[in-house]
Amino acid sequence: MNAGGVAPQGTKGRGSVKARDTRNSRAARNGDEKPDLPGVWRAYGALLQYLRKRSGMNQQQLGDAIGYSLQQVASVEQGRRPAKAAFTVAADRVLNADGALEALQDEVDRAKLPRFFRNFALFEAEAVSRFSYDPLLVPGLLQTEAYARALFAGHCPPLSEEIIDQHTEARLSRQKLLSRMPLAELSFIIGEEALRNPVGDRELMREQWQHLLDVGALRNVEIQVMPAACGFHSGLNGPFVVLETGEHQHLGYIESQEVGCVVHDPAEVSAFGLRYGKLRSQALNSTESARLIERLVGET
Incomplete structure (x- = not known):
């Protein structure tokens, strides 16, 4: 758009769509305007x-x-x-x-999910396997309601209570993947920093740690912790997901600052898979990870 808000000649339609998308995105973030309803x-x-x-x-x-x-x-x-x-x-x-x-x-x-995440959520709901690395926060599929709500309540710019409720409900709904039949193979590598970061008070964190232990006991779920003192590893570039669909298509997903990107290119997805394999070898195994989380629970 030009500074005067008028689309260049021959691009009026595209400019109108862009302006509408910008308003909708802003509305979805702060709740001050009503976006086009799903x-x-x-x-x-x-x-x-x-x-x-x-x-x-x-x-x-x-x-x-x-x-x-x-x-x-x-x-x-x-x-x-x-x-x-x-x-x-x-x-x-x-x-x-x-x-x-x-x-x-x-x-x-x-449709309650943030707009940038909805495309990936379609693939995730039908996944036969999903592997993720999350260095700074407990991944959404493993969050308690209180933990998720605390994250949305701390959003900048602030979200309305209605949007916080909707995003929280949508995140919890995604967790059906943990027990959906047929079972999906799920692997999570979580940075130790994510576990120690006090998103809420001690009781909130204790509930979250205990939830990780409960979910980690499921036979289709593996939770590993990447120690804080691990040094250099291939996850330092940031979080990512590697996913296999029901049609055995392999996809990647990366996200930062509310911008999400589904990765389809086979070479790039293959690189994600190689990095994830390396991270699994460097992280604590599932038994050691559970012991670390149990120690955190015991410290409360």
Whole structure:
């Protein structure tokens, strides 16, 4: 865009799209503006309204039947607010929807994610294997609700409470991958600094450490800790993910400062795989890692 805000001749359409994307991105970050609402929220709302009217109920009656207010039902029907899983389960049952609303819930939740992450989330949900290195924070798939909420609450610029709630719900929804059938093979290497960084108070961190021990006991999950005193290693360039889809396509993912990039190039993804293999050999093994985390729990 030019300084005067007018698109150059012949690029008006592209300029309008760029301006709209910029507004939406800013709105998604700080909640001060209302971005274009996700299409799946509007589609869910339209379906909910159809099912409600088919059942001969008004919004107040539906709200009373499922334990939500008239305003909440109206907001969901208008696509202004995403339905939570409990809302969907109750509405599906009361409206005899035969699972039609529940079938949309994963997409509704995915649209709560930050815009830059949604493309990768589609691949992640269907992954048969996922390996990640996270040096500074506990990875999202392993976060407790309190830890995730603390991270979003500390966002700069500040997020609205509504956006914090939505991002937290979406992050927790992603954790279905831990137990989804068929089981995915999941490996996490976490920097020791990430474990010792006090994102919240001691009780929050104790709960997070204990959660890591519980998830690490799952037979499809391996958690390793990269010691702080390890010296040079191939993960110093930053966090990354290597993922295999159900079609056995290998992908990489990198992210920094709310910019995410899905990597498709086979040579680059292969390099990620080589680095991850090297990191696994340098990190503590799963048993040693669990002992380190147990020591952290015991220090509280």
